[in-house]
Amino acid sequence: MSDETAGPADEQRASPPPEPEPQPRTEPEPPAPAHDPAAPSPLGIERVPTGNPEVDENLARLGDADHLPADGHLDVYEDVHRGLRDALTALDVRPGPGQAAPRPGPAQPYDHRS
Numbered sequence: 001m002s003d004e005t006a007g008p009a010d011e012q013r014a015s016p017p018p019e020p021e022p023q024p025r026t027e028p029e030p031p032a033p034a035h036d037p038a039a040p041s042p043l044g045i046e047r048v049p050t051g052n053p054e055v056d057e058n059l060a061r062l063g064d065a066d067h068l069p070a071d072g073h074l075d076v077y078e079d080v081h082r083g084l085r086d087a088l089t090a091l092d093v094r095p096g097p098g099q100a101a102p103r104p105g106p107a108q109p110y111d112h113r114s
Contacts, residue, residue, distance in 0.1 A: 040066065040067050040068055040069055042066040042067075043065075043066060045062075047059045047060065047062065047063070052087065054083070054087045054090075055084065055087050057083070058080050058083035058084050058087065059080070061076065061079065061080050061083070062076065062077075062080055064076050065077070
């Protein structure tokens with residue numbers, strides 16, 4: 001007998017191929033969020049206290065820009081600049097008659113004009 005011709009009896013004797021084992025269903029992973037370079041992101045710049053409360057308050061305000069989109073930074077920077085300029089201007093104000101001189105702080109530079 002030859003293996004070349006298999007009849008219906010041979011097909012019935014052969015066992016059916018095993019069924020594949022069911023694979024556990026896995027949910028597809030959601031796509032990773034795309035990086036948005038325009039999204040607010042802290043700059044991570046350390047602000048060191050100066051010892052002058054007014055200046056320190058203005059420098060702390062710079063942290064507000066960390067939570068704003070880039071187009072909102074300008075308002076914060078202008079506000080901080082205005083506050084720092086006012087603090088510096090206040091150092092140049094000479095006391096008038098009957099007014100006490102301002103207490104020198106640790107951040108006051110040497111005044112060569114006096």
